[in-house]
Amino acid sequence: MKKGLQVTLSDIAGKLGVSKVTVSKALRGHPDISRETAKRVKKVAKDLGYFPNYMARNLSSKHSNTIGVVVPKIAHFFFSTMIETIYDVAFENNYEIILTVSQEDAKRELYHIKSLLSMRVDALIVSVTQQTTDLSIFTKVREMGVPLTFVDRVVDDPSFNTVANDDRGGTFKAVEHAINVGYTKLALLGGFEHVNIGRQRTLGFTDACERYNIPIRPEWMIYSGFGEEDGYNDFLKLCESEEMPEFVFCATFPMALGVYRAAEELGIKIPADIDIMCFGSGIANRFLSTRISCVEQPVAELGRTAMEVTLASIQATDESKPRHVVLGTTLKLADTCIRKIAVPRKINYKPAALLEAASTGIDTLE
Amino acid sequence: MKKGLQVTLSDIAGKLGVSKVTVSKALRGHPDISRETAKRVKKVAKDLGYFPNYMARNLSSKHSNTIGVVVPKIAHFFFSTMIETIYDVAFENNYEIILTVSQEDAKRELYHIKSLLSMRVDALIVSVTQQTTDLSIFTKVREMGVPLTFVDRVVDDPSFNTVANDDRGGTFKAVEHAINVGYTKLALLGGFEHVNIGRQRTLGFTDACERYNIPIRPEWMIYSGFGEEDGYNDFLKLCESEEMPEFVFCATFPMALGVYRAAEELGIKIPADIDIMCFGSGIANRFLSTRISCVEQPVAELGRTAMEVTLASIQATDESKPRHVVLGTTLKLADTCIRKIAVPRKINYKPAALLEAASTGIDTLE
DNA sequence: GTGAAAGCGCTAACAA
């Protein structure tokens, strides 16, 4: 298809016999212009079907009214909810969002950030991938003077804004609850230790154990990823250990879902044989016959706060200090870990057969 | 924060003692430039940390390598999956996506389209809201020569590309299946009739009824929306009718979920008391004790096709004909509508009590 | 192979 002709400021100016500067000002509601001409200009603009060219506008005005967002996933309860909030706040403030998705791929993340910088976004909000290790692009971002806010998946660099859950405290509360309920044999499926949220949630777990003198058993601390399949496999691995724990804390809800499924297939009852809790929740929880008690994250608030912090950074003309916001979590009890009932039993577990069953491709929207 | 200095083509040119044109060409791999200078230019560009300014580039080159996308929702299995595919294809083709979310609000949709037009996106992909009636902006889009592809939520205008499910045929297949199974008392929860998908799915339903001489009972055709709450309420309404149907077809999966929940609360068994099917599925289906048989939509393919059609439209320099793609669906049988077992029974239904219970706020990610 | 000139559509600073 062919690009139609563009209506420009000059076109309007020509039609009215004024200069294009007058038109430009009138259209932007600049106080210089008289009510009278402003009205005339706007009318002609409308008649001609004028659309401002942001490329040109931004080139001369040096800002784009646009915020670049980089997230690892989108078809995922947590991220899609957070993003929706980000959009809402952006809309309220007349900003446009350019959302990019890294698909948990560091290369792609880098590509997108470069691209966003080239688009001259006014600021960036990013939630890094699980494999992001090269941080040089972020120092580049700093050098270019583009405000950057990390959200949820933050990077340990105090020179950028961060907005995150209280991962450590939230996990502590959950594990403490399990201990108060009476459990002493505690396992952790921690996701990845090299990822911030994995590390923080692990700390919350060990904090609680130390606080209450619960021994930490290395064979009950398993790390392989944050997805449903990981939880599934981790649980099978757990079943291979000498003794079963009474309670398992999962670093994410999808992992808990994997555990749930594995247990179901093995004929292990939750919470009668083993009790569980997790960090975060998802849509599926409502439909489980045993809904999993969890640490509830303020998902929407995370998005809203990230945007607010970012907008503030844009406004701040000086090199103001970066802000580090930690949002509190709440314990949300459902059908697990209500009271001590789990009595671990010996499992007749055949790894080979089950691992095969585990290979069913599963999407993790949760 | 303050914007840092920008490294420009001239900076690089100055450093090398060449003109900025040479630099521009070298950086873009233009064949004019010798291997030698190209190499030197690239090195200096890297050393200086040069980032091309797309605003400037696009202003002179007249295209932005950017595609604007407008969807009604994002925290929704269907849309988030489709969007993810759109991103994938865009990435493969070196396009950047500017995603906007209308939140089912026609005003917002209009705002975003205008904004995208002003950003001079190379093309648009849009899935309209349930309340979009004013189509004038789309003729404006056509006048501006910007290729536009409607996806899923299409608008009846043959002058634009459309990519959609075979809503009518898919529904026909499902209802036909229900009839083959032996049901003759069929109800439809159709969402909204003024929305294309609602209309098409209704047609599929009536097609099947007519084909098999099944009488259509107006009191069993209910329209109130596509959400879970709508399905819930529709089912309650259905329960008020003189006689209960044997089978209910829901226009969307969230609606079926609402029916499921309402039935559960009323003590009505699915599929023993009433059998159901729906168009589309969602994550939750895996976790229902009675998984709902459905018409499976090719969600990812919808996104991929929409992008491909759009890219083709961009490439086509002439006013090529718009394309209209209809993607086939497949019947996916789970635990409902397997064989005729539903025998509707008289329900002891108390509207007031239940309608109160219905007011629980529920998110529909499905 | 390289570069000078012109201009994309707009806004900012200043002058009138």
Add this chain to the structure above:
DNA sequence: TTGTTAGCGCTTTCAC
């Protein structure tokens, strides 16, 4: 209140 002059950083055309 309005207009003039200069760019923003880049690409395109065309001459060298």
